[in-house]
Amino acid sequence: MTAASDAAATGADATSEPGRDVPDAEARHAEGGGSDPQLGTAAAGIPDVVTDASGERLARAASIGAGAPVLAFDVGGTDIKSALFDAEGNAVGLRRTPTPDAGDDMPARLVERIGELGDALRAQHPDIEPQAVGFVVPGIVDADAGIAVFSSNLGLRNAPLRMLAEQRFGLPVAFDHDVGTASWAEHMLGAARDYPNSVAIIIGTGIAGTILVDGVPYTGGGYAGEIGHSPIGDWPCPCGARGCLEVVASAGAISRRYEEETGAEVDGAKEVIARADAGDAVADRIWNEALDALTMSIAQLTAVVAPEAVVIGGGLSRAGGALFDELRARLAARLSFHRIPVLIPAELSGNAGILGSALRARRVLA
Numbered sequence: 001m002t003a004a005s006d007a008a009a010t011g012a013d014a015t016s017e018p019g020r021d022v023p024d025a026e027a028r029h030a031e032g033g034g035s036d037p038q039l040g041t042a043a044a045g046i047p048d049v050v051t052d053a054s055g056e057r058l059a060r061a062a063s064i065g066a067g068a069p070v071l072a073f074d075v076g077g078t079d080i081k082s083a084l085f086d087a088e089g090n091a092v093g094l095r096r097t098p099t100p101d102a103g104d105d106m107p108a109r110l111v112e113r114i115g116e117l118g119d120a121l122r123a124q125h126p127d128i129e130p131q132a133v134g135f136v137v138p139g140i141v142d143a144d145a146g147i148a149v150f151s152s153n154l155g156l157r158n159a160p161l162r163m164l165a166e167q168r169f170g171l172p173v174a175f176d177h178d179v180g181t182a183s184w185a186e187h188m189l190g191a192a193r194d195y196p197n198s199v200a201i202i203i204g205t206g207i208a209g210t211i212l213v214d215g216v217p218y219t220g221g222g223y224a225g226e227i228g229h230s231p232i233g234d235w236p237c238p239c240g241a242r243g244c245l246e247v248v249a250s251a252g253a254i255s256r257r258y259e260e261e262t263g264a265e266v267d268g269a270k271e272v273i274a275r276a277d278a279g280d281a282v283a284d285r286i287w288n289e290a291l292d293a294l295t296m297s298i299a300q301l302t303a304v305v306a307p308e309a310v311v312i313g314g315g316l317s318r319a320g321g322a323l324f325d326e327l328r329a330r331l332a333a334r335l336s337f338h339r340i341p342v343l344i345p346a347e348l349s350g351n352a353g354i355l356g357s358a359l360r361a362r363r364v365l366a
């Protein structure tokens, strides 16, 4: 799949946080549309952002394969994607609904919201009996302990979300990080599936990824894959370290840096890239600095990990040739004897989080 068609198949905005869904133009038509007729009264009390606009698209995009039916949730800072996966592995009833506002008692309210969404899905499809639940959130996640260690978007700190969700659903719950899960889904179902040694990088508001070694995710106890916070310079990063990649190379950083330097407002990184193409010197410098920084990080990965493929997803991957052709050329210029990985656009993109969430749920049953 090309980057262009990948873009068409997803709703992610160029500046969206990785793993977070932002309704696309098509989906916006459904916004504010009131109740979902398919969900009927079971959905009462859950305000709809989007009904089922992307459900068919998801079902066409990928199946997780035959196996136990599961419920899956992909929680972002603004909305929650929820779906039931049937025994064939197809998503049914996919919808996006608002994330509850952060504040007091957020863990309980968040779990109650996904509980209501799960109740609605089960009422809508009584013939599908889910055996497990997948639940992924942004921020710092201790997947082994089932704890959301910190999430500024969701206002969570040391929240035992897996335990709360298991109590709510009465089912085993797989709990994990949204971006890690999304890029893992690219390994399992998407663009990286033919490459047992590969790295998937999601470039959105931040940059994160996963590393697959001989077909097995290398997690480093949850610490691996923080490509966005690998130091390649000396500028300050909000994380407290210096020189982190995502400060110059994330989609969010590209637009933010341009706006800070020029005072102009831009519609995401894609507008900065367009301005660079049109001869804007500031845009050109910022875009080139982003490309050089990404090249440096991928070159380091190539030398140390030697992936056969690097899959790039998230909003910035929609830049297509402007990104991929440039990175290929710069990587080839920087390296010598190394095995240069193929650079390929992610295929699942906006759906990767919920597909990965469903796959994780299947795994807790294995």
Ligand SMILES: [Zn+2]
Pocket (backbone or CB within 6 Å): 228, 229, 237, 238, 239, 240, 241, 242, 244
């Ligand atoms: Zn950092």
